[in-house]
Amino acid sequence: MQASSVPCERLFSGSKQMATERRARLGAKVFEELQIMKFRWRNNITDLSVLNSSQIEEVNLTEFTEMLHQDEQDVVWDQDGFEIVAD
Structure with missing residues (x-):
C-alpha cells in the first residue's frame, strides 16, 4: 500500500458517513463543499x-x-467530649 493512498481512503470513508439516504438529494456540488468543510474544520x-x-x-x-x-x-468535637444539646 502506498503512503499516498491513506488520505484518499480517509476521504472515501468520511464521505460514506455523510452520504446517507437523508442527504441523497444534496447534489454533487453541495456534497463536495460539505466534504471540504468537514476535513478543513x-x-x-x-x-x-x-x-x-x-x-x-x-x-x-x-x-x-x-x-x-x-x-x-x-472528629475534633467527638474527641473533646463535647455534647450537643438541642433545646
Whole structure:
C-alpha cells in the first residue's frame, strides 16, 4: 500500500458517513463543499464535552473538600467530649 493512498481512503470513508439516504438529494456540488468543510474544520473544532467534564470534576471536588472539612471538625468535637444539646 502506498503512503499516498491513506488520505484518499480517509476521504472515501468520511464521505460514506455523510452520504446517507437523508442527504441523497444534496447534489454533487453541495456534497463536495460539505466534504471540504468537514476535513478543513475537523482539527479546529473544540470538544466541548471534555471542557464540561473538567468543570464538573472541579465542582464535585469542591463539594467533597467541604464535606471532608466538616468530617474533620466532627472528629475534633467527638474527641473533646463535647455534647450537643438541642433545646
